[in-house]
Structures are given as structure tokens and as C-alpha cells.
Amino acid sequence: MPDLDMSPYAAFVWPAWTISALALTAVVARAVMTARRWKTELARLEADRDVDADLNSPRAQVGQSPIAPESCAQVGRSPVAPKQ
Numbered sequence: 001m002p003d004l005d006m007s008p009y010a011a012f013v014w015p016a017w018t019i020s021a022l023a024l025t026a027v028v029a030r031a032v033m034t035a036r037r038w039k040t041e042l043a044r045l046e047a048d049r050d051v052d053a054d055l056n057s058p059r060a061q062v063g064q065s066p067i068a069p070e071s072c073a074q075v076g077r078s079p080v081a082p083k084q
Contacts, residue, residue, distance in 0.1 A: 006013050
């Protein structure tokens with residue numbers, strides 16, 4: 001059994017341990033609650049995306065480059081001409 005008698009220091013050590021344990025518990029509880037909230041939000045967003053995908057006609061997803069001209073933003077085209 002560990003020796004927990006801290007005679008002259010007990011008045012300082014035990015409150016410090018208690019405060020540390022409470023702070024750690026609060027941090028873990030907040031992390032768990034936040035993770036649950038984000039998991040719920042992710043499920044909602046994925047459900048909305050599935051509904052939107054069903055409503056819209058199927059089409060290719062093409063990314064738009066903020067720096068390339070619109071004509072070059074299509075798949076397979078490069079804004080730089082190939083060297084010959």
C-alpha cells in the first residue's frame with residue numbers, strides 16, 4: 001500500500017491533486033461532448049448531401065481553380081501548353 005501520509009504538506013498536496021483531477025475530468029468530458037456533437041453534425045450533413053444528390057441530375061464533379069482561367073478548370077486540361 002502506498003504511503004499517503006504527507007503530514008506537513010497534505011494541506012497543499014491533496015487540494016492540488018483534487019483540482020488537477022477535476023480539471024482533467026472537465027477537459028475529457030468536454031472533448032467527449034464535442035465529439036458527439038460533431039458526429040451528429042456529420043451525419044446530418046451526409047444525409048443532406050445524399051438528398052441533394054438524389055434531387056440533382058448526375059453530373060461530373062469538376063473543381064474550379066481560383067487561379068486558372070475557367071477554360072482550363074476542366075479535367076484533363078492544363079493552363080500551361082505542353083513543350084514540343
